[in-house]
Amino acid sequence: MNRDELFKRTRAILKPEVAQQQVWAIIGVGSGGARVAEEAARFGVGTIILIDRPDECLEEHNIIRHVLGYKDLGRPKGEALRDHILNSNPGCEIEVISMDVVKDRDRLATIIRRCTQVHCCVDNEPAKNVINEEAVAAGVTLVFAGVFDGGCGGEVGRVVDGGACYACMAAFLNRSGRFDESQAPQTFDYTNPDGIENSTAALNLDIAQIALIQARVGLLTMLGRHDSAPDFKGNYVLFGNRRVEGLFPRMLSSDIWEIPRDPCCLICGAGGMTEAQINAAAEDILAKAVCSGN
Amino acid sequence: MDSKRLVLEHAAMMERWSALEPRLRSDASGQLHWELTLHAEGGNRLPIKIVYPSGYPSDAPDIVALTSLPSGTPHLLPGNRICWRHPSESKRNRNIWCPSKDTAALCVGVAQRWFYAFLVWLSTSKWPVPDAVSN
Numbered sequence: 001m002n003r004d005e006l007f008k009r010t011r012a013i014l015k016p017e018v019a020q021q022q023v024w025a026i027i028g029v030g031s032g033g034a035r036v037a038e039e040a041a042r043f044g045v046g047t048i049i050l051i052d053r054p055d056e057c058l059e060e061h062n063i064i065r066h067v068l069g070y071k072d073l074g075r076p077k078g079e080a081l082r083d084h085i086l087n088s089n090p091g092c093e094i095e096v097i098s099m100d101v102v103k104d105r106d107r108l109a110t111i112i113r114r115c116t117q118v119h120c121c122v123d124n125e126p127a128k129n130v131i132n133e134e135a136v137a138a139g140v141t142l143v144f145a146g147v148f149d150g151g152c153g154g155e156v157g158r159v160v161d162g163g164a165c166y167a168c169m170a171a172f173l174n175r176s177g178r179f180d181e182s183q184a185p186q187t188f189d190y191t192n193p194d195g196i197e198n199s200t201a202a203l204n205l206d207i208a209q210i211a212l213i214q215a216r217v218g219l220l221t222m223l224g225r226h227d228s229a230p231d232f233k234g235n236y237v238l239f240g241n242r243r244v245e246g247l248f249p250r251m252l253s254s255d256i257w258e259i260p261r262d263p264c265c266l267i268c269g270a271g272g273m274t275e276a277q278i279n280a281a282a283e284d285i286l287a288k289a290v291c292s293g294n
Numbered sequence: 295m296d297s298k299r300l301v302l303e304h305a306a307m308m309e310r311w312s313a314l315e316p317r318l319r320s321d322a323s324g325q326l327h328w329e330l331t332l333h334a335e336g337g338n339r340l341p342i343k344i345v346y347p348s349g350y351p352s353d354a355p356d357i358v359a360l361t362s363l364p365s366g367t368p369h370l371l372p373g374n375r376i377c378w379r380h381p382s383e384s385k386r387n388r389n390i391w392c393p394s395k396d397t398a399a400l401c402v403g404v405a406q407r408w409f410y411a412f413l414v415w416l417s418t419s420k421w422p423v424p425d426a427v428s429n
């Protein structure tokens with residue numbers, strides 16, 4: 001590998017020396033996460049930590065919308081993705097970690113503290129909430145994304161230290177009435193005709209479109225573009241792959257919002273107390289709880 | 295649960311439900327739960343505990359009835375747990391558990407509502423509210 005030659009066509013835009021210092025965790029290496037990881041390697045990110053659930057192997061039904069293919073059928077996705085990425089940037093340091101982020105919080109926290117940014121590419125709320133909590137606690141930038149039902153569009157959010165966290169944004173989006181995912185068309189999951197829908201039915205390009213926006217937000221973050229920069233003023237991108245009545249006025253419509261931090265947020269808010277006051281009050285509560293329990 | 299969350303949980307519970315004299319308890323493993331008794335007309339009472347799971351606050355609390363309930367009670371999960379959440383809530387939807395806003399104090403209101411519905415069911419054999427999900 002000749003590093004100068006590899007980055008010859010991108011060096012004018014992005015200095016590989018800057019990207020080399022970055023450590024990105026990609027949590028969830030399905031269709032979306034795998035693409036974010038692939039782009040990160042092409043930016044020249046020095047260390048990429050791929051995190052997936054234990055025993056998460058590439059199955060045949062994954063292939064049609066994944067960067068991996070038949071060559072890797074049956075292999076753990078993280079390991080196969082590492083090989084795939086190294087093929088386009090052999091200089092990238094890649095760690096593959098198999099874990100359940102919801103059950104193994106302490107380990108997740110340790111990993112996140114090492115990172116310059118975390119990409120949440122999982123599709124269930126408990127895992128998103130756990131990742132949010134740990135990123136907020138560590139003060140590490142979190143970029144999350146989601147593809148809406150049917151792949152009609154999606155969202156990408158960025159949580160920076162001191163800004164609205166994922167929980168603030170989720171509460172704002174759900175309860176403000178400003179946005180309701182149920183407006184998106186409901187789809188039938190043809191891969192599972194007898195059961196409850198277990199995965200968003202979407203085409204490869206629908207997912208890739210959102211994943212590339214997620215990678216772009218990661219790139220802007222790496223380049224130090226924060227809320228005051230004109231190229232990304234806001235913290236939440238809404239993107240419509242297709243026209244959806246009441247949600248996306250036309251195909252490829254996009255919007256960038258600045259979702260405010262909720263000062264009363266139980267995750268990122270301080271509750272109006274100093275750390276010393278919090279610790280003293282918690283100690284008092286716990287002491288009384290133990291007494292009354294025994 | 296971190297210290298800040300614990301303090302905010304305690305404050306929220308006392309602010310809304312101190313009349314029910316909720317008591318925070320800790321079991322041998324350090325898992326925290328609230329114990330309190332719900333009251334309804336006719337002297338009916340339902341003692342409950344609201345348990346903070348290990349994944350709290352990403353995971354919502356469990357509401358457990360501390361008295362044996364008749365077999366066939368609707369909307370009751372194994373372990374005497376009151377069913378109060380929709381199975382589809384692994385996706386973000388309206389009115390799901392929201393860790394940035396909700397505390398165990400929310401569960402007291404939920405349990406109270408379940409208790410009223412249960413009493414109606416006892417006398418009419420019909421569950422009067424549509425939104426709880428049958429086991």
Ligand SMILES: [Zn+2]
Nearest residue numbers: 165168265268
């Ligand atoms: Zn927040």
